[in-house]
Amino acid sequence: MEEVIATQNLTKKYKEVCAVEDLNLRVNSGEIFGFLGPNGAGKTTTIRVLTTLAKPSSGSIRVSGFDVAKEPDKVKKVIGVVQQHLSLDLDLNVRENMELHGMLHHIPSGERKQRIAELLAYVGLTKQSEKMIPELSGGMKKAAMIARALVHKPKVLFLDEPTVGLDVQARRRMWDLIRSLNSNGTTIFLTTHYIEEAEALCQRVGIIHQGHLIALGKPAELRQKVGMVTVEILVDGKFTRYEHFPDREAATQHVQRLPPEVKTIVIRESSLEDVFVELTGKKVGED
Amino acid sequence: MLETLRDIYAVLWVDLRFLSRNWAKTLATTLVAPVLYLLAFGYGLGRGVSIEGYSYLEFVIPGILALTAMTTTFNAAGMKLHVDRMFYRCFDETLMSPVSAFSIIVGKTLIGVVRGLMSSVALLAACLVFSPLPAVDLLFPLTLVATCFVFSFLGVLVALIAKSHQDMSVFMSLVILPMSFLSGTFFSLNQVPQALSIVLSFSPLTHASLCLRASTLGQPFPWLSLLILSGFGAVFFALCFVVLRRANA
Numbered sequence: 001m002e003e004v005i006a007t008q009n010l011t012k013k014y015k016e017v018c019a020v021e022d023l024n025l026r027v028n029s030g031e032i033f034g035f036l037g038p039n040g041a042g043k044t045t046t047i048r049v050l051t052t053l054a055k056p057s058s059g060s061i062r063v064s065g066f067d068v069a070k071e072p073d074k075v076k077k078v079i080g081v082v083q084q085h086l087s088l089d090l091d092l093n094v095r096e097n098m099e100l101h102g103m104l105h106h107i108p109s110g111e112r113k114q115r116i117a118e119l120l121a122y123v124g125l126t127k128q129s130e131k132m133i134p135e136l137s138g139g140m141k142k143a144a145m146i147a148r149a150l151v152h153k154p155k156v157l158f159l160d161e162p163t164v165g166l167d168v169q170a171r172r173r174m175w176d177l178i179r180s181l182n183s184n185g186t187t188i189f190l191t192t193h194y195i196e197e198a199e200a201l202c203q204r205v206g207i208i209h210q211g212h213l214i215a216l217g218k219p220a221e222l223r224q225k226v227g228m229v230t231v232e233i234l235v236d237g238k239f240t241r242y243e244h245f246p247d248r249e250a251a252t253q254h255v256q257r258l259p260p261e262v263k264t265i266v267i268r269e270s271s272l273e274d275v276f277v278e279l280t281g282k283k284v285g286e287d
Numbered sequence: 288m289l290e291t292l293r294d295i296y297a298v299l300w301v302d303l304r305f306l307s308r309n310w311a312k313t314l315a316t317t318l319v320a321p322v323l324y325l326l327a328f329g330y331g332l333g334r335g336v337s338i339e340g341y342s343y344l345e346f347v348i349p350g351i352l353a354l355t356a357m358t359t360t361f362n363a364a365g366m367k368l369h370v371d372r373m374f375y376r377c378f379d380e381t382l383m384s385p386v387s388a389f390s391i392i393v394g395k396t397l398i399g400v401v402r403g404l405m406s407s408v409a410l411l412a413a414c415l416v417f418s419p420l421p422a423v424d425l426l427f428p429l430t431l432v433a434t435c436f437v438f439s440f441l442g443v444l445v446a447l448i449a450k451s452h453q454d455m456s457v458f459m460s461l462v463i464l465p466m467s468f469l470s471g472t473f474f475s476l477n478q479v480p481q482a483l484s485i486v487l488s489f490s491p492l493t494h495a496s497l498c499l500r501a502s503t504l505g506q507p508f509p510w511l512s513l514l515i516l517s518g519f520g521a522v523f524f525a526l527c528f529v530v531l532r533r534a535n536a
Contacts, residue, residue, distance in 0.1 A: 089301060
């Protein structure tokens with residue numbers, strides 16, 4: 001299978017701090033790849049390096065076969081990037097933001113106009129095309145950013161936390177949009193810290209923790225490593241203990257052996273979130 | 288070559304869109320200060336005073352034009368880029384497009400030049416109501432355009448370096464503001480002690496006002512000053528590249 005993104009021992013240091021260390025990652029053509037990690041794990045740094053905004057301290061990256069350090073302009077033509085924060089020009093309206101992107105990417109005027117009209121319809125912003133950015137809702141702003149990133153028909157789309165801050169309806173619309181983009185052949189590199197989002201969307205995920213890639217594979221494979229069934233036990237009415245078992249039988253046997261005073265017990269299928277918590281430590285965000 | 292021009296236009300286009308929506312407001316706000324200077328210093332304080340054989344009003348108009356060209360271009364080029372980088376955070380989008388650093392720097396500089404020329408021409412029209420300029424020659428538009436480029440490059444440079452809004456306002460208070468008053472804009476450098484005059488010759492605006500004054504009052508043109516002014520422009524332009532490359536590290 002063709003690799004769209006391939007990093008080799010990618011390391012990024014900011015002064016003495018190592019934000020990403022020896023990252024080896026392959027993203028295949030046509031997949032939705034989820035890049036997960038706690039806050040500050042190195043997700044955004046990785047995206048900045050992959051998208052030419054920052055230079056790696058060492059190691060190499062190929063995107064669609066081009067070396068990011070040596071041929072950044074070729075890489076820029078095949079990637080689309082939706083940053084985590086709002087990055088639209090607030091002094092322009094929706095269509096103008098897209099126009100600008102098309103001009104910067106050398107899309108001829110006629111083709112640009114047609115493409116923008118199609119994309120506005122695709123993300124449901126046709127009616128809002130002449131609105132200034134501050135007049136849009138949060139979901140519409142994200143949709144506008146995605147539409148803009150698609151103007152030059154990128155092969156691979158980087159989505160950094162695309163649903164953060166969206167309400168449930170907007171988030172589901174965003175998921176549908178991501179799936180539909182992917183089914184049209186766009187490879188998607190997605191970072192999120194909503195693990196259920198990665199589970200719902202991604203064919204493969206990588207988990208990064210403190211700058212290191214600590215897991216890589218299909219969500220089901222990763223669950224298998226931890227255990228397919230999870231038992232939640234409320235201890236002393238204060239905190240929940242999670243235990244993982246290969247199957248329901250093992251879980252049930254374990255529960256039967258528990259002392260009778262333990263009352264609140266849940267047996268359920270394990271999730272990618274359990275894998276995540278197991279691997280990244282139980283006190284994510286507190287260290 | 289053609290592609291570079293197209294890229295420069297694309298970078299400039301955004302800011303032209305903004306200008307076309309806000310030109311009246313933009314023009315009005317940039318003209319307030321120079322018109323006040325003209326009234327307070329040219330008409331109020333300077334009435335009856337003559338400098339180097341000219342009425343004070345004649346003397347001060349080129350100075351006010353020079354400082355207006357400087358502050359307008361610096362603000363126009365610098366503030367918008369600063370806002371793009373730090374607040375709208377849309378400058379990354381430009382950096383992620385296949386547009387060269389050269390096109391980005393020139394495009395971002397040109398909006399300063401456009402707005403600087405716009406304000407200068409409007410101010411010039413206002414000035415002519417008060418006093419005709421004795422001997423405007425072709426070196427006047429040349430110097431004015433050069434001045435706009437120099438301070439527009441400076442605006443882009445400072446905006447690329449500044450990490451916060453405070454950095455911008457510190458630079459404006461500590462460098463731009465003193466420079467606008469002291470660089471031979473309101474008085475002749477021949478009037479001040481030699482030591483101060485030497486210090487002030489390190490200000491690019493000093494050379495801009497010398498050139499603008501000579502080309503409007505029919506004095507011998509200070510070619511050396513134009514050369515020094517252009518030198519400042521070249522240095523600011525080159526530093527923009529260095530800073531942009533470093534920011535992308």
